[in-house]
Amino acid sequence: MARVTVQLPSVLSIVVGDERRxxxxxxxxxxALEQLIERWPGLRGHLFDEAGSFRExxxxxxxxxxxRWLPSLDVPLAEGDVVTILQAVSGG
Amino acid sequence: xxxxxxxxxTIKGTFLVRADRARTSWKVEGxxxxxxxxxxVGPDGAGGYVLATASDVYGxxxxxxxxxxxxxxxxxxxxxxxxxxxxxxxxxxxVDVGARLYAGVDEAGLFESPDHGETWTQVxxxxxxxxxxxxxxxxxxxxxxxLLAGDGGRRLWVGISAVGVFRSxxxxxxxxxxxxGVPQVIPDDExxxxxxxxxxxxxxxxxxxTIWRQDHRGMFRTQDxxxxxxxxxxxxxxxxxxxxxxxxxxxxxxxxxxxxxEYRIPKDGKLRVFHSxxxxxxxxxxxxxLPDEPFYETVLRQAMAVDTxxxxxxxxxxxxxxLFWSNDVGASWQRLPAAFPRILCVExxxxx
Numbered sequence: 377m378a379r380v381t382v383q384l385p386s387v388l389s390i391v392v393g394d395e396r397r398x399x400x401x402x403x404x405x406x407x408a409l410e411q412l413i414e415r416w417p418g419l420r421g422h423l424f425d426e427a428g429s430f431r432e433x434x435x436x437x438x439x440x441x442x443x444r445w446l447p448s449l450d451v452p453l454a455e456g457d458v459v460t461i462l463q464a465v466s467g468g
Numbered sequence: 469x470x471x472x473x474x475x476x477x478t479i480k481g482t483f484l485v486r487a488d489r490a491r492t493s494w495k496v497e498g499x500x501x502x503x504x505x506x507x508x509v510g511p512d513g514a515g516g517y518v519l520a521t522a523s524d525v526y527g528x529x530x531x532x533x534x535x536x537x538x539x540x541x542x543x544x545x546x547x548x549x550x551x552x553x554x555x556x557x558x559x560x561x562x563v564d565v566g567a568r569l570y571a572g573v574d575e576a577g578l579f580e581s582p583d584h585g586e587t588w589t590q591v592x593x594x595x596x597x598x599x600x601x602x603x604x605x606x607x608x609x610x611x612x613x614x615l616l617a618g619d620g621g622r623r624l625w626v627g628i629s630a631v632g633v634f635r636s637x638x639x640x641x642x643x644x645x646x647x648x649g650v651p652q653v654i655p656d657d658e659x660x661x662x663x664x665x666x667x668x669x670x671x672x673x674x675x676x677x678t679i680w681r682q683d684h685r686g687m688f689r690t691q692d693x694x695x696x697x698x699x700x701x702x703x704x705x706x707x708x709x710x711x712x713x714x715x716x717x718x719x720x721x722x723x724x725x726x727x728x729x730e731y732r733i734p735k736d737g738k739l740r741v742f743h744s745x746x747x748x749x750x751x752x753x754x755x756x757x758l759p760d761e762p763f764y765e766t767v768l769r770q771a772m773a774v775d776t777x778x779x780x781x782x783x784x785x786x787x788x789x790x791l792f793w794s795n796d797v798g799a800s801w802q803r804l805p806a807a808f809p810r811i812l813c814v815e816x817x818x819x820x
Contacts, residue, residue, distance in 0.1 A: 387503040388526065391541050417543040422526040426550050433525040463525045 377401040378453040380408060383460045391418045405438050406449035408459055423461065435462040470495075472775055473536055474783050475519070476791060477506025477813035482519065484536055485804065489818070491781050491795040496806050501531070501539060505558075508770065509815045513564040514584040517817075520559035520571070528559050530571070530585050536817075546571045546579035546588040554595065557609060561770070565617035565624075572612035576603060576628045578640065591640045594626065599645075599659035606630035606665055606684070613769060614669040618676025618693075625669060625679065625694060630654055632664030633681070635694050646694030651685045668769045670714045670721070680721060680748055682712040682769075684729055689748045703751035704742055705735040711772035715780045718797050720745050722774070722782060724767040732766060739763040741772075741784060743798050757801035758792065765790060768812055775816035785811030 384396045402408035413420045425431050436443040437460040438451055453459075470486035474494075481499025504521040512518045512532055519539060522528040530546065531539040548554040554575045561572040562585075569581040571588065578591035594612075603610055606629030614627030624636045625646070630653055634643040645661035652663040665684030672678035677693035680700075686707030688697040701707045706725040713722045721744040727735045734740065738760075740753040765788035775781040782794040789808035794801045 387523070390501050390504060390521070390529075390531075418529060418541045418545070421529065421545065421547060421556075422523075425527075426548055426552070426555055428550065431525065431527060 377403055378455045378457060380453050380455075380457040380459055382408060382412065383458065385461060385463055387463070388419070388422060388461070391416050391422065402453055404449070404453060405436075405443070405451040405459060408453060409436075409449065433464040435464045436460070437462065472777065472781065472816065472818045474773070474775075474791070474793075474814060474816045475506075475509045475517075475536065476785055476808055476811055477509060477519075477770075477815075478789070478809040478811050479505050480809040482506040482509075482521075483806075483808055485791065485806075489777060491775075491777070491793070494793075494804055496804070497537070500537065505812060507558055507560060508562045508813055510562045511564050511817075512584040513566065513569055516584070518562045518564075518569065518585040520562055522558045528556060528573075530559065530562070530588070532585055542586050544587050546573060546590075548575075548577070548590065552590075552595075558611065560611045560613040561615055563615045563617070565615075565621045567621055570615050570617075570624075572615050572626060574609040574611035576610045576612045576631065578612055578615070578626060580640065593636065593641045594634065594643050597634070597643060599631075599656070599662045602656050602659050602662060603628070603631045604654050604656075604663070614666065616669055616671045616676070616679060618671070623676065623693070625671075627666035627669045627681075629667065630665035630684070631662045633666050633669070633694055646690075647697065648695065649690075649697035649699075650681070650683055650688055653684050667710045668712045670712045672714065673716050678747075680712050680714065682709050682723060684708065687712075687723065687725075687748065687751075700744075700748035701751070702749065703744075705740075705753075708732070709767075710769035711767055713772050713774055713782075715774040715782070715797060717778060717780055718745070719747070720797060721748055721751075722772060722798060723751070724772060724784065726766055733764050734766065737762040737764055739765070739786075739792070741782070741792075741798060741801075754794075754798045754801070756799060757794075759803070770813035771811045773814045773816045775818045776820075777818050781816060781818075783814050783816055785814040787811065 471489040474485040476483040483498035681688040765786035771785040791804040
């Protein structure tokens with residue numbers, strides 16, 4: 377199990393309160409995200425659509441890698457990795 | 469808690485506007501749930517309140533509170549099944565009908581909660597309609613935005629843009645189109661019972677089969693539960709508009725007509741609330757205290773409300789973020805000295 381840092385956007389404090397930066401222990405990115413949802417079930421609908429994919433404008437980074445570039449979320453985690461949820465911003 | 473709390477739901481958060489029972493001066497609190505649209509708020513049937521939020525990024529959710537300030541998101545809000553083929557974009561209306569709480573949503577459908585909003589299940593009878601595959605969205609989306617109930621919740625009406633009004637006489641198991649007398653906006657060759665664009669519904673609490681309907685095609689009334697609708701526009705500058713509310717003590721209707729579906733602006737650039745004291749037979753403008761200068765903000769379908777005080781307060785929130793209020797059933801008006809983000813919904817709660 378790797379201890380990793382998860383960072384959440386401030387707008388999701390509506391669900392997670394002040395715990396927007398937390399440490400979880402998980403073997404994979406998918407397992408880390410599932411831990412978040414077990415703790416805050418309401419997060420599932422905010423992060424994922426009905427088909428189970430990340431919502432269109434939600435970005436998830438594993439360190440510097442967007443999950444959109446990955447074939448799946450079954451990515452092994454290493455000690456000290458950072459998982460970041462971001463709101464995709466476009467336009468001006 | 470203040471005697472009167474007006475919940476102002478905006479595109480960027482929820483604001484509370486509070487006053488004592490005289491409602492002569494107000495205090496603004498918020499924004500709560502900053503960054504989230506507040507799309508509907510109402511009683512939860514257990515002495516508290518429910519509020520729906522939405523985000524273009526993070527979807528929507530239901531929250532509960534006992535004091536308007538501290539809100540807790542419920543863990544299992546309305547959600548379509550993965551295999552349904554439907555997407556939940558927004559909760560348009562939360563309605564307590566006694567034993568159950570309903571949520572009308574976009575994409576059009578209904579959810580019901582037996583436990584004051586904690587858990588939700590889809591009302592499958594509505595989306596099982598044979599015409600469902602031909603339902604067509606209005607400009608605001610394919611949304612179930614209005615829900616009324618009678619007969620202890622056995623009889624239900626739902627308004628869907630741009631589909632029409634459906635009524636259930638068996639608690640939501642089956643539904644039938646109830647739009648006779650209203651012109652269609654988008655006739656469907658396969659399903660002539662759809663293609664109507666209801667904008668808002670309000671009900672006479674003393675006779676649940678009397679319903680007023682602000683429709684895309686005009687202002688209408690039914691006195692038989694929707695079997696037949698009649699046009700009631702005497703005195704209105706336009707039949708087009710969005711909100712319609714009813715103040716039961718004085719039996720006064722309030723509406724905010726707009727210039728045509730093409731322009732959707734106040735007629736002649738004047739902010740005028742129209743009211744009817746005869747059940748919609750005739751309408752007249754209210755202007756005392758409303759701005760006389762050019763005014764081109766509009767009022768969305770859920771952004772007008774009345775309170776339960778005597779005399780009743782009337783509240784009108786605009787797309788420009790202004791809140792106008794009357795503490796004398798519309799006889800006089802003032803503008804709240806605050807500018808909110810675009811106002812999506814307004815509800816007023818008065819202590820008993």
